[in-house]
Amino acid sequence: xxxxxxxxxxxxxxxxxxxxxxxxxxxxxxxxxxxxxxxxxxxxxxxxxxxxxxxxxxxxxxxxxxxxxxxxxxxxxxxxxxxxxxxxxxxxxxxxxxxxxxxxxxxxxxxxxxxxxxxxxxxxxxxxxxxxxxxxxxxxxxxxxxxxxxxxxxxxxxxxxxxxxxxxxxxxxxxxxxxxxxxxxxxxxxxxxxxxxxxxxxxxxxxxxxxxxxxxxxxxxxxxxxxxxxxxxxxxxxxxxxxxxxxxxxxxxxxxxxxxxxxxx
Amino acid sequence: xxxxxxxxxxxxxxxxxxxxxxxxxxxxxxxxxxxxxxxxxxxxxxxxxxxxxxxxxxxxxxxxxxxxxxxxxxxxxxxxxxxxxxxxxxxxxxxxxxxxxxxxxxxxxxxxxxxxxxxxxxxxxxxxxxxxxxxxxxxxxxxxxxxxxxxxxxxxxxxxxxxxxxxxxxxxxxxxxxxxxxxxxxxxxxxxxxxxxxxxxxxxxxxxxxxxxxxxxxxxxxxxxxxxxxxxxxxxxxxxxxxxxxxxxxxxxxxxxxxxxxxxxxxxxxxxxxxxxxxxxxxxxxx
Numbered sequence: 001x002x003x004x005x006x007x008x009x010x011x012x013x014x015x016x017x018x019x020x021x022x023x024x025x026x027x028x029x030x031x032x033x034x035x036x037x038x039x040x041x042x043x044x045x046x047x048x049x050x051x052x053x054x055x056x057x058x059x060x061x062x063x064x065x066x067x068x069x070x071x072x073x074x075x076x077x078x079x080x081x082x083x084x085x086x087x088x089x090x091x092x093x094x095x096x097x098x099x100x101x102x103x104x105x106x107x108x109x110x111x112x113x114x115x116x117x118x119x120x121x122x123x124x125x126x127x128x129x130x131x132x133x134x135x136x137x138x139x140x141x142x143x144x145x146x147x148x149x150x151x152x153x154x155x156x157x158x159x160x161x162x163x164x165x166x167x168x169x170x171x172x173x174x175x176x177x178x179x180x181x182x183x184x185x186x187x188x189x190x191x192x193x194x195x196x197x198x199x200x201x202x203x204x205x206x207x208x209x210x211x212x213x214x215x216x217x218x219x220x221x222x223x224x225x226x227x228x229x230x231x232x233x234x235x236x237x238x239x240x241x242x243x244x245x246x247x248x249x250x251x252x253x254x255x256x257x258x259x260x261x262x263x264x265x
Numbered sequence: 266x267x268x269x270x271x272x273x274x275x276x277x278x279x280x281x282x283x284x285x286x287x288x289x290x291x292x293x294x295x296x297x298x299x300x301x302x303x304x305x306x307x308x309x310x311x312x313x314x315x316x317x318x319x320x321x322x323x324x325x326x327x328x329x330x331x332x333x334x335x336x337x338x339x340x341x342x343x344x345x346x347x348x349x350x351x352x353x354x355x356x357x358x359x360x361x362x363x364x365x366x367x368x369x370x371x372x373x374x375x376x377x378x379x380x381x382x383x384x385x386x387x388x389x390x391x392x393x394x395x396x397x398x399x400x401x402x403x404x405x406x407x408x409x410x411x412x413x414x415x416x417x418x419x420x421x422x423x424x425x426x427x428x429x430x431x432x433x434x435x436x437x438x439x440x441x442x443x444x445x446x447x448x449x450x451x452x453x454x455x456x457x458x459x460x461x462x463x464x465x466x467x468x469x470x471x472x473x474x475x476x477x478x479x480x481x482x483x484x485x486x487x488x489x490x491x492x493x494x495x496x497x498x499x500x501x502x503x504x505x506x507x508x509x510x511x512x513x514x515x516x517x518x519x520x521x522x523x524x525x526x527x528x529x530x531x532x533x534x535x536x537x538x539x540x541x542x543x544x545x546x547x548x549x550x551x552x
Contacts, residue, residue, distance in 0.1 A: 004354045005354065005356065006354075007350065007351055007354035008351055008354055008355050008365055011351050011369075011429075011433075012365065012368050012369065014426065015368065015369065015371065015372055015426060015430070016368070017387070017394065017395075018383050018384060018387040018394075018395075018426065019371070019372075019383070021383070021386060021387050021393065021394045022383045022386060022387075025386055033392060034392075036391070036392065037391065037392050037397045037401075039394075075283070078279075079279040079280050079283060080280060082276035082277075082279070083276055083277045083279070083280040085276060086273035086274075086276035086277050087277075089267060089268070089273075090267055090268055090269070090270040090273035091267045091268065091269050091270070092269070092270060092271050092272075092273040092274055093271060093274075095273075096547075098277065098281070100539075100540070100543045102280070102284065103539055103542070103543055104535070104536055104539045105284055105287075105288050107483045107487075107535050107536075107538070107539040107542075108288075108487075108532060108535060109486070109487040109489075109507075109508055109511075109531055109532070109535060110487065110489065110508075111487070111489050111507075111508035111509075111511045111512050111515075111528075111531075112295065112511070112528040112531060112532055113291050114512065114515065114516065115294075115515050115516065115521070115524070116290070116291030116292070116294040116295055117287075117291055119294060120290055120291055120294070135283070135286075135287065136287065138283050138284065138287055139284065139287040139288060142280055142283060142284055143284065146280060196373075196374055199374070199376060200373075200374065200375065200376045200377050201376075201377070202376055202377055202378045202490050203489055203490055203512075216376075217376040217377075217378050217379055218378075220378065220379070220382060231386060234382060234386070235386060238375075238379045238382055238383055241375065241376050241379050242371070242374070242375050242379070245371070245374025245375065246367075246371060246374065248374075249367055249370050249371070249374055250367055253363045253366050253367050253370075254363070254366075256366060256370050256434055257434040257435050257437065257438030257473070258438065260431055260434060260435055260476075260477075260480070261435055261438065261473055261476045261477075262476065
């Protein structure tokens with residue numbers, strides 16, 4: 001038994017090594033980084049973080065990312081809730097085809113959509129806005145949210161709906177006061193996954209923005225070119241992008257697997 | 266039993282409109298480009314299936330497709346058994362389980378280009394932990410920007426680091442749903458560890474494993490950002506996978522016709538696997 005528990009420990013150490021290296025780098029001075037290999041920061045410095053939090057071209061990108069991710073999460077959940085309810089409770093013309101078609105959008109390679117998205121959002125005048133990125137990310141987040149929510153809703157017995165109608169509840173009142181509270185874990189998980197996939201995606205986010213709505217992760221590419229080879233700064237920006245995910249994952253820790261299984265465990 | 270109700274369409278309508286805006290209009294643009302030639306200025310000439318013919322006979326496409334299948338094959342061959350092994354070794358319950366789950370999920374929550382940048386820094390030959398260890402401690406000449414084998418090995422290690430946890434989390438969720446009574450019965454029968462795995466644990470994990478394998482297939486088949494940041498497709502063309510090649514053709518060379526034809530073929534492969542995924546999953550739902 002003792003020997004067996006070594007396996008997850010070794011695995012977690014393997015997972016933490018590159019993360020440790022990134023965090024360690026972010027606390028080193030440029031001089032120390034360029035002067036050679038050191039396992040721990042020799043001259044511990046907060047300078048890289050100070051640069052990021054005082055330079056608007058850095059910290060605004062952080063705000064941009066959070067903004068479009070939040071808009072996307074709200075839109076995705078709001079439109080996915082009624083749709084998931086329909087899929088879990090009713091049969092209607094073309095329901096199976098529609099459900100499958102939604103899934104294909106989760107599976108589509110983002111590279112296919114880069115150029116058409118750029119043209120589409122330029123044509124409707126939304127290029128370089130937060131809403132453009134938020135809408136573009138709906139392509140894969142809405143299907144994901146519908147699938148996850150449908151999985152959770154199907155776990156709620158249909159008798160709940162029927163009892164509420166017998167008791168004289170109208171549909172909206174039933175949905176908000178009875179049904180939503182009974183699947184609140186599902187809503188949390190779906191929101192988490194929308195947040196996460198919007199947060200980690202960059203190809204579309206980068207190509208739909210120029211200045212005004214540029215995501216933090218895209219700002220990182222500038223250090224390599226314009227400001228010389230500032231690895232410490234790059235590492236600090238990278239470290240900051242890990243934090244939101246690390247915070248929100250804690251709240252859904254018991255449901256992560258169910259979310260990844262698209263609500264089907 | 267679900268009730269027949271056509272009014273359910275109203276519930277689905279917002280989703281339909283939003284996804285159609287995002288999926289159908291761009292897809293029509295792609296179809297449009299795929300049968301035409303342009304020299305800029307919005308002047309287009311009809312080309313029919315020429316781009317498709319050229320693409321299907323081009324060495325470059327075959328090479329990228331081959332690399333893509335090789336990469337996806339290696340990824341699945343490593344991540345699936347490794348993920349199952351780690352899930353089996355995890356304790357069923359205890360205070361450490363949530364901590365393990367959160368730590369394991371962490372790599373999946375990092376933006377993909379940060380993952381690439383992180384591994385770049387990690388693999389720098391002189392000052393990266395991995396590069397330094399390989400070059401100085403082990404004495405292996407390791408530099409992923411020069412050596413194709415090193416580039417492949419680094420990208421595969423990166424993907425194992427990034428996504429094995431997905432297989433672990435899903436397998437683990439399948440494992441904890443097995444009632445204790447099953448194990449007690451197996452113990453009374455004197456079943457070996459292997460038969461417990463083969464006849465109790467594996468069948469219980471079947472559905473989640475199907476999902477895990479197909480998600481891993483799709484996502485590794487569509488990999489772009491991490492590889493782009495780490496090697497940019499190089500050295501040479503050695504790590505130019507399908508997505509990388511596609512973006513090179515579309516945005517680098519601005520050859521819209523060939524890029525669009527490639528997109529459609531790429532998408533067709535994806536669609537085929539999605540269909541397989543859906544069929545397998547709904548079959549299990551029906552049981």
